[in-house]
Amino acid sequence: xxxxxxxxxxxxxxxxxxxxxxxxxxxxxxxxxxxxxxxxxxxxxxxxxxxxxxxxxxxxxxxxxxxxxxxxxxxxxxxxxxxxxxxxxxxxxxxxxxxxxxxxxxxxxxxx
Amino acid sequence: xxxxxxxxxxxxxxxxxxxxxxxxxxxxxxxxxxxxxxxxxxxxxxxxxxxxxxxxxxxxxxxxxxxxxxxxxxxxxxxxxxxxxxxxxxxxxxxxxxxxxxxxxxxxxxxxxxxx
Numbered sequence: 001x002x003x004x005x006x007x008x009x010x011x012x013x014x015x016x017x018x019x020x021x022x023x024x025x026x027x028x029x030x031x032x033x034x035x036x037x038x039x040x041x042x043x044x045x046x047x048x049x050x051x052x053x054x055x056x057x058x059x060x061x062x063x064x065x066x067x068x069x070x071x072x073x074x075x076x077x078x079x080x081x082x083x084x085x086x087x088x089x090x091x092x093x094x095x096x097x098x099x100x101x102x103x104x105x106x107x108x109x110x111x112x
Numbered sequence: 113x114x115x116x117x118x119x120x121x122x123x124x125x126x127x128x129x130x131x132x133x134x135x136x137x138x139x140x141x142x143x144x145x146x147x148x149x150x151x152x153x154x155x156x157x158x159x160x161x162x163x164x165x166x167x168x169x170x171x172x173x174x175x176x177x178x179x180x181x182x183x184x185x186x187x188x189x190x191x192x193x194x195x196x197x198x199x200x201x202x203x204x205x206x207x208x209x210x211x212x213x214x215x216x217x218x219x220x221x222x223x224x225x226x227x228x
Contacts, residue, residue, distance in 0.1 A: 042116075042219055045216070056213075103157035
């Protein structure tokens with residue numbers, strides 16, 4: 001009964017380093033999302049994928065890239081991390097009806 | 113303009129009392145959905161309740177109900193008989209149809225503290 005699995009849970013990077021956040025879902029959902037959460041800002045959409053092979057920008061895409069590897073997996077890459085990218089990152093997935101998004105447990109990322 | 117507005121950064125409620133968390137929204141999509149999520153201090157996002165724009169009745173899920181006033185574009189969450197475990201951040205969110213998929217836009221949240 002895994003749902004949405006994100007890795008890693010915690011990560012510390014130095015400015016300029018790169019990393020990839022992994023996300024996988026086992027609910028056969030078409031849509032997957034990456035959000036970031038900053039204090040006082042709620043959750044803001046970075047990128048989303050309506051289906052395998054498609055990706056679209058959300059509200060705050062700058063500094064990020066994504067890959068929808070297959071229906072299950074949707075990864076988020078930081079090519080050159082900046083302190084402004086210090087945040088908690090959530091992956092989510094949803095079905096065709098759009099009635100509910102299921103969230104992963106989050107990744108706490110610090111960029112020094 | 114913000115799509116989702118939560119005007120109460122923090123709220124206090126006495127245990128066993130009811131509390132209303134406010135949410136207003138703005139959209140031109142006729143087919144939208146409204147959600148409430150709970151985020152306890154452990155950090156996970158927990159789905160509470162959903163209301164579709166065409167639903168005639170207010171949604172209810174146990175102690176949670178959504179007071180949906182379409183003309184006023186408001187979707188307030190009512191928690192009855194508050195419990196200590198209800199202390200958390202609460203986020204209102206709206207689903208709209210984007211490019212080939214649904215997008216969820218979140219408000220900035222309300223921190224609810226339940227007092228014994």
